[in-house]
Amino acid sequence: MTDATAxxxxxxxxxxxxxxxxxxxxxxxxxxxxxxxxxxxAVCTGILMLVLLLTSILTAGLSAFRQTTIEISVxxxxxxxxxxxxxxxxxxxxxxTFGYAPLLRDxxxxxxxxxxxxxxxxxxxxxxxxxxxxxxxxxxxxLANPDVVGQTxxxxxxxxxxxDGFFKGRVTYETAELDKNISPAQLRLxxxxxxxxxxxxxxxxxxxxxxxxxxxxxxxxxLGVAILGxxxxxxxxxCLALPIGVAASIYLEEFAPQNRITDLIEVNISNLAAVPxxxxxxxxxxxxxxxxxxxxxxxxxxxxxxxLMTLPTIIIATRASLxxxxxxxxxxxxxxxxxxxxxxxxxxxxxxxxxxxxxxIIGLAQALGETAPLLLIGMVAFVRExxxxxxxxxxxxxxxxxxxxxxxxxxxxxxxxxxxxxxxxIVLLVFLxxxxxxxxxxxxxxxxxx
Amino acid sequence: MNDMRLTExxxxxxxxxxxAKGVQVYYGDTHAIKNVDVDIADKxxxxxxxxxxxxxxxxxxxxxxxxxxxxxxxxxxxILIDGEDIYDKRVDPVQLRAKVGMVFQKPxxxxxxxxxxxxxxxxxxxLAKDKADLDGIVESALRRAALWDEVKDRLxxxxxxxxxxxxxxxxIARAVATSPEVLLMDEPCSALDxxxxxxxxxxxxxxxxxxxxxxxxxxMSQASRVSQKTAYFHLGEMVEYGDTGDIFTxxxxxxxxxxxxxxxx
Numbered sequence: 009m010t011d012a013t014a015x016x017x018x019x020x021x022x023x024x025x026x027x028x029x030x031x032x033x034x035x036x037x038x039x040x041x042x043x044x045x046x047x048x049x050a051v052c053t054g055i056l057m058l059v060l061l062l063t064s065i066l067t068a069g070l071s072a073f074r075q076t077t078i079e080i081s082v083x084x085x086x087x088x089x090x091x092x093x094x095x096x097x098x099x100x101x102x103x104x105t106f107g108y109a110p111l112l113r114d115x116x117x118x119x120x121x122x123x124x125x126x127x128x129x130x131x132x133x134x135x136x137x138x139x140x141x142x143x144x145x146x147x148x149x150x151l152a153n154p155d156v157v158g159q160t161x162x163x164x165x166x167x168x169x170x171x172d173g174f175f176k177g178r179v180t181y182e183t184a185e186l187d188k189n190i191s192p193a194q195l196r197l198x199x200x201x202x203x204x205x206x207x208x209x210x211x212x213x214x215x216x217x218x219x220x221x222x223x224x225x226x227x228x229x230x231l232g233v234a235i236l237g238x239x240x241x242x243x244x245x246x247c248l249a250l251p252i253g254v255a256a257s258i259y260l261e262e263f264a265p266q267n268r269i270t271d272l273i274e275v276n277i278s279n280l281a282a283v284p285x286x287x288x289x290x291x292x293x294x295x296x297x298x299x300x301x302x303x304x305x306x307x308x309x310x311x312x313x314x315x316l317m318t319l320p321t322i323i324i325a326t327r328a329s330l331x332x333x334x335x336x337x338x339x340x341x342x343x344x345x346x347x348x349x350x351x352x353x354x355x356x357x358x359x360x361x362x363x364x365x366x367x368x369i370i371g372l373a374q375a376l377g378e379t380a381p382l383l384l385i386g387m388v389a390f391v392r393e394x395x396x397x398x399x400x401x402x403x404x405x406x407x408x409x410x411x412x413x414x415x416x417x418x419x420x421x422x423x424x425x426x427x428x429x430x431x432x433x434i435v436l437l438v439f440l441x442x443x444x445x446x447x448x449x450x451x452x453x454x455x456x457x458x
Numbered sequence: 459m460n461d462m463r464l465t466e467x468x469x470x471x472x473x474x475x476x477x478a479k480g481v482q483v484y485y486g487d488t489h490a491i492k493n494v495d496v497d498i499a500d501k502x503x504x505x506x507x508x509x510x511x512x513x514x515x516x517x518x519x520x521x522x523x524x525x526x527x528x529x530x531x532x533x534x535x536x537i538l539i540d541g542e543d544i545y546d547k548r549v550d551p552v553q554l555r556a557k558v559g560m561v562f563q564k565p566x567x568x569x570x571x572x573x574x575x576x577x578x579x580x581x582x583x584x585l586a587k588d589k590a591d592l593d594g595i596v597e598s599a600l601r602r603a604a605l606w607d608e609v610k611d612r613l614x615x616x617x618x619x620x621x622x623x624x625x626x627x628x629x630i631a632r633a634v635a636t637s638p639e640v641l642l643m644d645e646p647c648s649a650l651d652x653x654x655x656x657x658x659x660x661x662x663x664x665x666x667x668x669x670x671x672x673x674x675x676x677x678m679s680q681a682s683r684v685s686q687k688t689a690y691f692h693l694g695e696m697v698e699y700g701d702t703g704d705i706f707t708x709x710x711x712x713x714x715x716x717x718x719x720x721x722x723x
Contacts, residue, residue, distance in 0.1 A: 334566075337568065337569075339560075339566065340567070340629070341578075342527060343524065344636055345554075345556030345557075345579060346578075350582055354582075
């Protein structure tokens with residue numbers, strides 16, 4: 009009241025020129041500027057951390073996608089590989105890898121001599137240049153193609169982990185002095201082979217397709233089983249969590265009466281979203297494996313556990329997107345005599361679809377990266393057999409999962425597994441990136457701007 | 459124009475379409491509608507006027523049972539359409555709403571094409587035998603809503619791309635397409651500019667030939683322009699009901715007089 013009277017001295021900005029800002033305005037502007045600075049610093053810190061993370065993973069992991077191989081001419085001695093002489097894989101299978109190892113060794117020595125490379129290394133040390141896995145590979149190749157027995161064929165075999173590491177900069181002459189697994193002389197021989205173009209480095213498809221390998225053969229370790237296992241689990245999660253989650257959300261949001269029970273359910277769903285994932289692992293172990301008798305290490309169990317974990321995320325996202333559909337659309341549908349269900353399925357759900365899909369994919373992405381519950385249900389096992397196709401009961405075959413494979417690699421002592429673990433993380437990140445891009449694409453595709 | 463409507467009003471003498479007896483509505487503990495009795499005539503425009511929060515929209519939403527969707531709402535008393543109690547247990551509200559169409563305050567076309575907006579009702583009620591039949595229903599509905607000439611070349615265009623007035627007429631066409639007998643309009647012009655309002659009012663005037671129209675409006679001038687009967691609501695009660703001309707020239711209740719002369723509201 010008194011403010012309006014002429015006698016009261018006027019305060020504030022009304023006094024001076026508009027060209028000069030008064031104290032109060034200056035302070036206010038300074039505060040705003042400071043706040044913007046804080047925000048900018050926060051964003052920059054975040055970006056810096058992300059860049060650091062990606063750089064460290066990429067520098068450590070990209071080399072996993074390149075692999076050193078040696079080309080060797082091997083004479084497949086018929087007497088040793090096929091004592092029965094009938095080229096029957098069943099009989100030839102009796103010859104173990106011990107029968108093949110000398111052939112491969114002799115082949116390598118022959119190849120080295122053939123290329124005119126001189127070395128004073130013993131046969132054993134020369135053979136150490138190639139991976140132990142190569143022998144098994146050669147054996148399976150011969151068993152699959154019995155006709156090659158007796159011929160001399162060129163084979164491309166994996167170089168051993170140390171030799172591979174030498175061409176990736178992980179192993180040097182200095183470290184080789186101290187390493188009982190490799191000597192500088194072997195490194196020199198490897199360099200000579202490279203000069204003769206018998207040793208090459210190429211893209212490592214095996215890393216993506218091959219199964220895991222033992223701790224002494226990092227060069228052979230791949231992600232095939234883990235990728236399949238993860239895909240199978242995502243299949244289970246998608247097939248179970250999406251319909252159950254969407255049905256539950258539609259019921260709760262559109263049909264359920266508002267009372268104590270639905271309130272309780274609502275609170276519990278929100279709480280479930282915050283339950284530590286390892287708890288779901290224990291639940292899976294107790295119910296799906298011990299009680300229901302499902303096999304351990306199977307993608308079906310992992311998928312079920314991850315479904316439980318993903319459900320709250322999907323329900324919360326779906327309910328939020330159902331809520332965001334304007335009520336006028338429901339009124340419009342009901343007003344011309346649509347039933348509740350018709351109004352939901354014809355009008356509300358299509359409008360909520362982008363939100364539901366985004367929520368689902370984010371839930372799936374979360375599940376894809378989840379490790380802890382899978383450790384409890386045995387998916388951390390060492391699995392070398394690919395699971396069958398899903399329609400052939402593959403969901404019940406043992407498998408591992410990508411994040412668990414990362415964990416597994418990091419547990420092993422050979423430094424070559426650092427590279428493998430980082431490489432597996434890159435594969436995992438690529439999958440997550442693809443899923444997020446799909447989410448964005450679906451959002452754009454289904455969003456109705458009119 | 460106005461004079462002509464007045465003469466038409468004089469010859470109005472139609473039967474009762476909707477009869478409400480002792481209607482009470484509660485929202486939880488709030489007594490929103492208090493003992494309303496009203497007879498709404500067929501092929502007549504009836505306007506509900508009154509200040510905000512007086513219950514006129516609530517009462518309107520009782521007539522097609524849209525209040526059913528609000529869980530705390532409770533309706534007592536009888537509302538009869540053609541002598542049938544619409545709150546009877548045997549009445550399916552979904553079927554009722556096909557007979558009693560509704561147009562809302564804000565134009566709310568579906569985010570679909572103009573054609574699909576109008577065709578939706580006939581489709582879900584199975585009114586069309588085939589595509590040609592449906593096309594006919596859509597055209598006649600759009601014609602009745604005086605929108606056909608404006609949209610006939612772009613039926614596949616989104617309904618939400620029309621102007622506000624066109625959208626509201628599209629909503630009217632959508633309501634008309636299911637061949638209702640009663641058309642409820644909840645402040646259909648409050649979100650429209652004067653030109654669009656004029657178009658919708660002209661349309662309401664034409665709709666009277668086929669439907670019993672009940673319109674809720676804030677604008678007294680609109681009530682006097684479009685309606686033959688007017689009911690004045692005040693704090694949940696229906697204070698006065700009669701011929702529009704009488705209500706505006708010769709109100710019997712003091713509260714009605716205060717409202718229409720601008721002293722309250």
